[in-house]
Amino acid sequence: MKNIIWWVRRDLRLHDNAALDHALQHSEYVIPLFILDPALLSTPISNRDRFLFGALRALDKDLQIKGSRLIVRRGNPRLILHKVVKESGAEMISAEADFSPYAKKRDEEIGRQFPLVTLGGLTVHPPQAVLKSDGDPYTVYTPFSRVWKSLPQPGQPLKVPETLPPVPKLLFSESIPESEVFEGFPPNEQAARERLDLFLSSAVFRYSNARNMLAEDGTSRISPYLKFGLLSMREAAQRAHDLIKMTENQTERASCNTWLNELIWREFYFSILAHFPGVARKSFRENLRGMRWFEDAKGLDAWQEGLTGYPVVDAAMRQLKQSGWMHNRARMITASFLTKDLLINWREGERWFMQHLIDGDLASNNGGWQWTAGTGTDAAPYFRIFNPILQSKKFDPKGEYIRRWVPELARVRNDDIHAPWENPDLILDYPAPIVDHRVARERALVTYKAAKQDWEDQSK
DNA sequence: TGAAATGTTGGGGCG
């Protein structure tokens, strides 16, 4: 075969890349192509896009070391592929399979026009592989994870090719837009692998507890790398399995298992989105679709800007805006605050997170928001409302996380930092709480209950 | 992958 296009989408890596491997096995000439699809890029440019641009630059560099290079084009994928196929004489397109509603539709259309081969790798198990015995998808995490774990594990990761065939000089490539550096997340494959190695060499063994501590480096922090495939999900899961097998200390082994479960949550939400694409627009649970969310522009703005008056919420929201990433525990706290304390539609929060998270992924982000809002599959019950002060005391006991992100509170003592308004002697350039949590909690219980009741009355 | 409200228990102070 003459030429084959390796269509790079969410697999910006040379390690364990089935689509690249497939291309190399079927042709001597492989053209790595990335298409900047306006339908997937944000306006204005999001943190996620900037991270992507950095990762593209790094992939191009890595490809050049191997003798190849990355072709970048901007436009509708179908039109771009049409052009590149014509220019290069490519006879096949090899790509990693994607399961989002947009990706599925795109790939179906393109598959009708071109010989497109899609291969696994975005998830360990594709959504069609984890089903109940009657063929229905799971909507509860625990049985999903049980079946997931019972499926055969992926084999050894694919090796990085020693060398790659050159790409025709005449093939035009656009320049990659400017990016910026996000602290802690260098956008290249080597940094991604180093981060995973570091995490799996120590923090994973105390993950069960440390993952909740806001000021600690206790989580893997690989989400941005999984988002764009700088790391292979299969390799991550494989290594988690290996660690569980090899770790003798029971607490440490349990921690490794907890981390594997987090990877499986990701797979669960990919499956949910694939089988229930409607979750991207509306509540999974019918009985909360009529929920009367508040139209509270001021509240939403205070939440977005980290000016709610609740230190832990504000620290988290500022971490997001300033760094492009937020600690997972903080995501739950801020999501609970928006949906329960402010009673603002979870979709507002979902959208804001997607604009600012460098790891922003439709399936995981939507799953997480619907979980917290109580509207999703296997979601937290509506009455499970986080108390931001208690969460702060539990998971940032010394206020280190708060002080790091809310400089106005840098000099506040530990006793006062979780609820500074309770000390009348404190004079701070910091807002008073925009809601009283006790009042807001009662309000949320009533409003959620009413929504459920309305639905029951209507469906009679 | 909550938290508040309510219930239960048991030790200690005290008349």
Place this chain on the structure above:
DNA sequence: ACGCCCCAACATTTC
């Protein structure tokens, strides 16, 4: 010594 109360600590139920 005894009964009574208080309340912390823990358990259970409820939202």
